[in-house]
Amino acid sequence: MRPSVKAASGYLELLAQQAALEEHIAIAREAEVGAVMEQIRQLVAEYGLENEVIFTRARAQKRAAVAPKYRDPESGSTWSGRGKPPSWIKGKDKEKFLIA
Numbered sequence: 001m002r003p004s005v006k007a008a009s010g011y012l013e014l015l016a017q018q019a020a021l022e023e024h025i026a027i028a029r030e031a032e033v034g035a036v037m038e039q040i041r042q043l044v045a046e047y048g049l050e051n052e053v054i055f056t057r058a059r060a061q062k063r064a065a066v067a068p069k070y071r072d073p074e075s076g077s078t079w080s081g082r083g084k085p086p087s088w089i090k091g092k093d094k095e096k097f098l099i100a
Helices: 011-048
Strands: none
Touching: none
């Protein structure tokens, strides 16, 4: 069953309502997650589980950029020597392309 929507509500107005609702949802979630995490921390402390439970969020680790090791003298393109070699160096003597 569809929720009732004002007949005057147009597409753009509904999108604005959706954006506002999503913002309210994010704020409510953040508040509730904080309260839940505090409850969990209290229970962990109460039961002495500090060594068994780790409170971190999985985060994608960004790899540090690797300095280029080779340069194509014609185009100026560089390659770090990691991963698939570019066409300008593939099958050639890499020593000729080393960056000094």
